[in-house]
Amino acid sequence: MTLLQVQDLCVTLNTAHGPQEVISHINFSMDAGEKLGIVGESGCGKSITALALMSLLPLDSQTKGKIILGGQDILKLDSRKICSIRGNRIGMIFQEPMTALNPVKQIGAQISESIYLHLKLNRKQTLERVTELMDKVGLPVSRFGLNLYPHQLSGGQRQRVMIAMAIACNPDILIADEPTTALDVTVQEQILDLIRELADSSGMALIMISHDLGVIAQTTQSVMVMYTGNSVEMGSTVDVFQNMLHPYTYGLFSAIPHVGSSALPGRKRLSSIPGQVPELHLRPEGCNFVDRCSRASKMCKAKKPMATRVSDHHQVWCYHPLSREDKR
Amino acid sequence: MFSTLAEVLRHGLKNRSFVIGGTISLLFFLIAFLSYFWTPYPVEDINIAEKLLIPGAKYLLGTDHFGRDILSMLIQGARNSVIVAFVAIGIGIGCGVPLGLMAAAKKGWIDELIMRFNDLTFAFPALISAIMITAILGPGSVNSIIAIGIFNVPVFARVARGAALSIWKREFILAARSAGKGPFRISVEHILPNISSMLIVQATIQFALGILAEAGLSYLGLGTQPPMPSWGKMLNEAQTFMHFAPQLAIYPGLAIALTVMGLNLFGDGLRDVLDPKLRRGR
Amino acid sequence: MRIFLAKRVFTLLLTLLVATLVVFVVLEILPGDPAAVMLGINAETDTLNALREELGLNRPVWVRYASWVADLVTGNLGISYTYDVPVSELILSRIIVSFPLALLAMTLSTLIAIPLGVIAASNHNKPMDFLVMSFSQIGIAIPNFWFAMLLTLLFSVTLRLLPAGGFAGWDAGIVPVLKSFLLPTIALALPQAAILARVTRSALLEVLQEDFIRTARAKGITNQGALWKHALRNALIPVVTIMGLQFSFLLAGTIIIENVFYLPGIGRLIFQAISQRDLIVVKNLVILLSGAVIMINFMVDLLYAFIDPRLREGEDV
Numbered sequence: 001m002t003l004l005q006v007q008d009l010c011v012t013l014n015t016a017h018g019p020q021e022v023i024s025h026i027n028f029s030m031d032a033g034e035k036l037g038i039v040g041e042s043g044c045g046k047s048i049t050a051l052a053l054m055s056l057l058p059l060d061s062q063t064k065g066k067i068i069l070g071g072q073d074i075l076k077l078d079s080r081k082i083c084s085i086r087g088n089r090i091g092m093i094f095q096e097p098m099t100a101l102n103p104v105k106q107i108g109a110q111i112s113e114s115i116y117l118h119l120k121l122n123r124k125q126t127l128e129r130v131t132e133l134m135d136k137v138g139l140p141v142s143r144f145g146l147n148l149y150p151h152q153l154s155g156g157q158r159q160r161v162m163i164a165m166a167i168a169c170n171p172d173i174l175i176a177d178e179p180t181t182a183l184d185v186t187v188q189e190q191i192l193d194l195i196r197e198l199a200d201s202s203g204m205a206l207i208m209i210s211h212d213l214g215v216i217a218q219t220t221q222s223v224m225v226m227y228t229g230n231s232v233e234m235g236s237t238v239d240v241f242q243n244m245l246h247p248y249t250y251g252l253f254s255a256i257p258h259v260g261s262s263a264l265p266g267r268k269r270l271s272s273i274p275g276q277v278p279e280l281h282l283r284p285e286g287c288n289f290v291d292r293c294s295r296a297s298k299m300c301k302a303k304k305p306m307a308t309r310v311s312d313h314h315q316v317w318c319y320h321p322l323s324r325e326d327k328r
Numbered sequence: 329m330f331s332t333l334a335e336v337l338r339h340g341l342k343n344r345s346f347v348i349g350g351t352i353s354l355l356f357f358l359i360a361f362l363s364y365f366w367t368p369y370p371v372e373d374i375n376i377a378e379k380l381l382i383p384g385a386k387y388l389l390g391t392d393h394f395g396r397d398i399l400s401m402l403i404q405g406a407r408n409s410v411i412v413a414f415v416a417i418g419i420g421i422g423c424g425v426p427l428g429l430m431a432a433a434k435k436g437w438i439d440e441l442i443m444r445f446n447d448l449t450f451a452f453p454a455l456i457s458a459i460m461i462t463a464i465l466g467p468g469s470v471n472s473i474i475a476i477g478i479f480n481v482p483v484f485a486r487v488a489r490g491a492a493l494s495i496w497k498r499e500f501i502l503a504a505r506s507a508g509k510g511p512f513r514i515s516v517e518h519i520l521p522n523i524s525s526m527l528i529v530q531a532t533i534q535f536a537l538g539i540l541a542e543a544g545l546s547y548l549g550l551g552t553q554p555p556m557p558s559w560g561k562m563l564n565e566a567q568t569f570m571h572f573a574p575q576l577a578i579y580p581g582l583a584i585a586l587t588v589m590g591l592n593l594f595g596d597g598l599r600d601v602l603d604p605k606l607r608r609g610r
Numbered sequence: 611m612r613i614f615l616a617k618r619v620f621t622l623l624l625t626l627l628v629a630t631l632v633v634f635v636v637l638e639i640l641p642g643d644p645a646a647v648m649l650g651i652n653a654e655t656d657t658l659n660a661l662r663e664e665l666g667l668n669r670p671v672w673v674r675y676a677s678w679v680a681d682l683v684t685g686n687l688g689i690s691y692t693y694d695v696p697v698s699e700l701i702l703s704r705i706i707v708s709f710p711l712a713l714l715a716m717t718l719s720t721l722i723a724i725p726l727g728v729i730a731a732s733n734h735n736k737p738m739d740f741l742v743m744s745f746s747q748i749g750i751a752i753p754n755f756w757f758a759m760l761l762t763l764l765f766s767v768t769l770r771l772l773p774a775g776g777f778a779g780w781d782a783g784i785v786p787v788l789k790s791f792l793l794p795t796i797a798l799a800l801p802q803a804a805i806l807a808r809v810t811r812s813a814l815l816e817v818l819q820e821d822f823i824r825t826a827r828a829k830g831i832t833n834q835g836a837l838w839k840h841a842l843r844n845a846l847i848p849v850v851t852i853m854g855l856q857f858s859f860l861l862a863g864t865i866i867i868e869n870v871f872y873l874p875g876i877g878r879l880i881f882q883a884i885s886q887r888d889l890i891v892v893k894n895l896v897i898l899l900s901g902a903v904i905m906i907n908f909m910v911d912l913l914y915a916f917i918d919p920r921l922r923e924g925e926d927v
Contacts, residue, residue: 054828056824056827056828079832079833080832083830083831083832084830085830086827086828086829086830087828087829087830087831088830091828091829092828094821094824094825094828096821099820099821099822100821100822100824100825101822101825102822102825102826102840102844103822103844103918103919103920104843104844104917104918104919104920105840105843113826113829113831113839114829114830114831117829117830117831118830149919149920151919151920162825165825165829166828166829168829444625444628447625447907448625448628448629448632450855450858450907452629452632452858452896452900452903455861455862455863455865455866456861456862456865456880456896456899456900459865459880459881459884460636460637460892460896461636464636464637464640464641464647536751540753543753544753544755544866547753547755547866548865548866548869548881560753563753563755563756563759566759567759567870570759570762570763570767570774571767574763574767577756577759577760577763578760580756581752581753581756581759581760584751584752584753584756585748585751585752585753585756586751588750588751588752588753589747589748589750589751592747592750592751593747
């Protein structure tokens with residue numbers, strides 16, 4: 001059952017160089033309980049896409065397209081209705097747990113806020129629910145009092161609090177925007193496991209945003225690869241990871257250092273994608289990847305490629321997608 | 329330096345506060361400068377016969393209780409305010425900035441000492457201490473300059489220290505230190521140019537405050553002494569005549585308010601122009 | 611928490627001590643001969659010597675300092691040279707004018723400024739914001755004694771509604787007292803309110819940029835809700851700082867305002883004492899006022915810890 005449908009989403013932001021379109025024609029859909037990853041390097045528009053879903057973009061931005069959640073286009077809703085969706089039907093956790101919590105409010109109060117707001121439970125019920133949530137995220141109240149302040153917790157613990165806040169009202173979708181990037185490596189695993197378990201046990205859909213292919217591999221069933229504001233490849237995680245079609249995706253994977261026998265044959269040096277990400281206001285007419293792609297042709301320079309459906313769960317936006325031989 | 333000045337002007341002219349404030353401030357300085365060469369009437373001229381006239385053709389803004397032309401007094405008063413406020417800032421920057429730089433460069437107990445000293449000076453209500461100083465040293469413009477200047481020192485020290493601390497963290501400073509440059513050289517060659525915009529903005533604010541302070545001291549009789557006109561003193565004298573010559577109270581006050589507002593607006597505009605480049609560095 | 615408190619109290623006492631030192635040096639050492647200052651240039655040697663004996667100026671410096679501090683601690687503020695009454699009595703008779711005035715001005719200023727600051731911040735870049743900012747600009751630029759004069763011109767001279775000055779005395783009843791306080795309070799409060807409104811606005815605007823505000827909105831809290839429930843308390847910290855500073859501005863303001871309105875308060879006392887060269891009064895009054903300012907700053911520090919739990923643990927955040 002389709003839960004979320006994003007159609008032709010375009011977002012224009014006001015920059016120092018005037019209004020720029022930062023994401024263009026993003027299309028994807030999610031079923032209930034599905035786990036979708038959005039991967040790409042910094043600046044490719046992953047976070048903007050997430051913020052667009054939450055209607056948290058800056059006031060002077062423009063959003064076009066449709067975001068259909070449970071039959072309603074949430075882009076057309078007034079602010080009161082959007083507020084009733086945020087935190088309630090869609091929850092979001094952010095990258096920087098250090099700054100994302102209010103330093104002068106107790107964590108118990110911060111978690112219960114959305115419960116009061118959306119579920120309208122009474123004090124006792126709210127307290128029970130908060131206790132339950134703290135347990136669920138691995139911060140049992142016996143050890144972590146609800147009257148603690150954020151600065152008394154570690155980064156990983158604060159992230160758990162954020163997760164508790166985001167799932168407090170049992171949302172249909174949980175968006176995790178680089179939830180582990182700012183955490184220690186050892187803690188990252190724990191948090192990712194936690195997120196995955198929570199999604200599995202509650203049937204919540206998950207959108208995992210990361211630049212780390214490993215994170216995507218661990219937590220998602222489908223993935224969308226983004227580059228400079230466009231989708232370049234989309235499909236089931238297994239498919240995309242094993243049979244990548246877009247040169248950019250291939251480049252991403254090649255850039256992962258391999259150790260020992262799993263190294264790709266003939267590879268001695270770390271490979272990187274030549275060139276640089278084009279600046280917002282200097283994006284080319286045709287495919288954005290054209291200046292860095294070894295397969296670029298005249299067609300690529302002239303016009304942006306449309307989606308080519310390769311299989312049921314695999315699409316690519318490229319005129320010259322890779323074949324098996326190309327990946328030797 | 330020249331290119332940045334042109335740049336500042338270019339960006340500034342697009343900023344409303346900069347333009348309005350800058351025009352008023354410029355006007356103020358021009359008038360003060362003008363006073364050295366010409367005033368409609370000499371301010372020392374006491375002409376009891378023509379006292380307390382309302383504004384008219386002969387005396388554009390009327391005369392005071394000694395028959396002195398108000399317009400001329402305002403013009404010279406501008407000069408007085410400029411000089412006092414300006415030298416006071418000089419004292420503030422001259423003493424405060426080195427202190428602040430030193431505190432940021434050395435940290436440790438020097439920093440603590442300077443900050444405590446700062447706090448202490450903030451603890452003494454400015455006017456009270458200015459009154460103390462002028463009480464001991466006697467009234468007059470020089471002493472009010474000293475008193476106001478002493479109050480600018482901790483302000484500039486604090487601003488310089490704060491700005492310097494954030495520059496010290498930057499990487500190019502690390503590079504300079506690795507090259508073997510000592511803290512004094514770094515402070516002068518690298519830190520100072522980078523904090524100069526903040527100091528300039530603060531200077532415009534302190535200048536405006538200096539004008540207010542000078543007016544306050546003169547109002548109380550502790551500042552500039554006659555025959556040099558001072559806007560504050562004019563207000564003090566106007567108070568006695570409020571019932572039959574209210575205009576005496578209006579003009580000097582208006583002069584003060586407009587000048588200070590102009591300077592504040594200019595400072596705001598200047599900060600807007602200079603600051604975006606600063607803010608991102610933080 | 612206890613360490614925090616202990617440190618603060620220690621700093622407080624140290625600052626007070628240094629303050630006494632500064633006042634002592636400036637008012638007793640610097641002038642050279644306090645007796646000469648008090649009596650004037652033309653005083654005869656005999657009178658000078660008599661005064662020096664009386665004031666104990668012939669004792670060594672550190673003895674004079676120590677006995678002065680000891681006197682201060684026990685509440686003995688000396689006898690006024692001009693009026694021949696204990697300084698403490700003098701101060702008491704004036705404080706009952708200045709203190710209520712300062713309190714009223716502080717209250718009025720806060721009541722005007724904070725709501726204005728909040729309104730400006732929530733309507734950022736809209737007409738209301740510009741209105742508040744303009745009010746603030748004007749308020750900051752107007753010298754408070756001029757404003758006082760304008761108020762007097764309007765309400766006393768032209769409209770004859772309120773007294774132009776003077777204090778009816780507490781015995782006269784609450785209404786005449788309030789009438790004499792009304793214009794001075796407004797004159798004192800308005801410039802302070804202008805500064806405070808500005809600070810409130812910019813503090814709020816800064817806090818509204820923080821990450822946790824975005825988190826709050828992601829939970830479904832409205833913009834207004836985020837402002838009141840999350841931003842305001844965080845913005846209070848710089849606001850409270852300024853309010854603490856304002857106390858000393860207020861003190862300075864009362865000196866001028868009491869002179870404009872002929873109110874028999876502390877401000878006028880200090881002024882008269884200086885004109886009369888009554889160094890005893892000046893010295894003790896100055897240390898008293900500075901002590902009050904230092905105490906207020908101390909309490910503001912404590913207030914920080916109350917508002918921002920990060921400061922409670924002690925040193926490091």
